Amino acid sequence: MPAQTIVPVEANLINALEDRGLRKTSARSAVTTRIETASGAFTAEQLCRDLPEVGRATVYRTIRHLVDAGALCKLPMLDGAPKYSVARNEHHHHTICSRCGAVEEFRHSTVERVMRSLEKEIDGDIVGHRMEIFITCSNCLAESNRGGSSGR
Amino acid sequence: MPAQTIVPVEANLINALEDRGLRKTSARSAVTTRIETASGAFTAEQLCRDLPEVGRATVYRTIRHLVDAGALCKLPMLDGAPKYSVARNEHHHHTICSRCGAVEEFRHSTVERVMRSLEKEIDGDIVGHRMEIFITCSNCLAESNRGGSSGR
DNA sequence: TCCTAATTGATATCAAGTATCAATAAATTG
DNA sequence: CAATTTATTGATACTTGATATCAATTAGGA
Ligand SMILES: [Zn+2]
Ligand SMILES: [Zn+2]
Ligand SMILES: [Zn+2]
Ligand SMILES: [Zn+2]
Numbered sequence: 001m002p003a004q005t006i007v008p009v010e011a012n013l014i015n016a017l018e019d020r021g022l023r024k025t026s027a028r029s030a031v032t033t034r035i036e037t038a039s040g041a042f043t044a045e046q047l048c049r050d051l052p053e054v055g056r057a058t059v060y061r062t063i064r065h066l067v068d069a070g071a072l073c074k075l076p077m078l079d080g081a082p083k084y085s086v087a088r089n090e091h092h093h094h095t096i097c098s099r100c101g102a103v104e105e106f107r108h109s110t111v112e113r114v115m116r117s118l119e120k121e122i123d124g125d126i127v128g129h130r131m132e133i134f135i136t137c138s139n140c141l142a143e144s145n146r147g148g149s150s151g152r
Numbered sequence: 153m154p155a156q157t158i159v160p161v162e163a164n165l166i167n168a169l170e171d172r173g174l175r176k177t178s179a180r181s182a183v184t185t186r187i188e189t190a191s192g193a194f195t196a197e198q199l200c201r202d203l204p205e206v207g208r209a210t211v212y213r214t215i216r217h218l219v220d221a222g223a224l225c226k227l228p229m230l231d232g233a234p235k236y237s238v239a240r241n242e243h244h245h246h247t248i249c250s251r252c253g254a255v256e257e258f259r260h261s262t263v264e265r266v267m268r269s270l271e272k273e274i275d276g277d278i279v280g281h282r283m284e285i286f287i288t289c290s291n292c293l294a295e296s297n298r299g300g301s302s303g304r
Numbered sequence: 305t306c307c308t309a310a311t312t313g314a315t316a317t318c319a320a321g322t323a324t325c326a327a328t329a330a331a332t333t334g
Numbered sequence: 335c336a337a338t339t340t341a342t343t344g345a346t347a348c349t350t351g352a353t354a355t356c357a358a359t360t361a362g363g364a
Contacts, residue, residue, distance in 0.1 A: 022311095024362095025310090025311065025360075027311080027312065027313090055313035056314095058311080058313065060351090061312090074230060076228035076230055076234075077228060095276070098279055108270060108273065110266050114263055114266050115285075122247060122285060123287075123289065124247070124289040125293060126286070127250055127287060127288055128250075128285075129285045130283065130284045132282045133281045134279050134281060135274060135276040135278050137275065137276040138276045174341085174342090175329090175342070177329075177341090177342065178329090179342080196321080197319085197321095207343060207345075208321085208344080209322080209323090209345085212320090213343090233319085233320060234320095
């Protein structure tokens with residue numbers, strides 16, 4: 001067997017697009033494999049920089065399609081451009097590291113149970129919810145313990 | 153007694169600025185009283201339109217000061233400009249009507265308790281959280297029950 | 305292969321928000 | 335109160351993030 005090939009963790013983003021009746025093109029494949037290969041959340045501009053061979057408009061359009069398909073989460077940030085993160089589970093929330101920006105998905109049944117219990121107390125019909133937990137991730141904690149004074 | 157005067161519900165936004173060592177100016181008073189008088193959440197651009205006598209830069213600066221002072225909440229929206237809402241309680245969350253955009257503040261002790269319990273399960277240190285519940289508010293429900301087919 | 309509709313991407317444009325900086329207005333001092 | 339000092343203002347230019355346009359290209363089916 002030859003040297004092992006790097007296999008993307010998820011090879012379904014392009015499928016998510018095809019499932020919506022969109023054509024499989026080289027530009028779209030470039031965008032989706034880049035998202036799948038690179039780790040973690042990203043901004044649209046980062047993706048454009050990483051893929052200079054794909055036009056900005058196409059990058060933005062592809063991101064929009066993926067969000068519409070539910071394959072990407074759009075995370076509006078308190079300031080700056082929104083981040084996008086691959087959606088691995090149907091319904092979930094996110095942890096965001098305030099130090100380095102790392103985004104992780106999480107699910108917790110208690111949270112969902114509490115949400116359902118809120119229906120009685122809230123005026124109107126609940127149609128959805130969103131939640132983010134801001135953390136200092138373990139990487140960043142380790143970093144500062146090693147005497148790193150700078151935030152990066 | 154003459155015809156009753158309209159009294160703003162909260163007259164403390166300008167104080168929040170003065171407490172931070174900022175001067176009380178007519179431009180800032182115009183901004184804060186407009187926020188206090190008008191009801192509900194708003195965008196920076198809306199405020200600019202409502203106060204043509206105040207420069208855009210000043211409107212944006214004043215909003216930023218108020219957010220820094222904790223007197224306004226900044227709510228990043230999934231798309232479009234963020235909304236701002238007067239902060240009545242120290243820590244709280246928001247309900248947002250997906251139909252009309254109305255924003256309400258809410259607090260629920262169970263939610264906070266669950267948050268604390270999550271500390272054990274999440275990798276890293278929790279430094280904060282944010283949560284929004286998307287609703288169809290009772291106004292909008294009533295509206296559609298009265299046979300209003302249009303969303304507005 | 306040929307045809308047609310979808311896609312692309314350079315460019316222009318838009319929208320939200322910030323930086324600049326001379327003119328103005330608050331507070332402070334005498 | 336007048337003079338002085340310092341913060342504030344706002345017109346303007348600019349930045350950033352994102353979308354609209356549209357001729358040229360490409361995917362996918364007949
Ligand atoms: Zn981190
Ligand atoms: Zn949930
Ligand atoms: Zn409503
Ligand atoms: Zn909370």
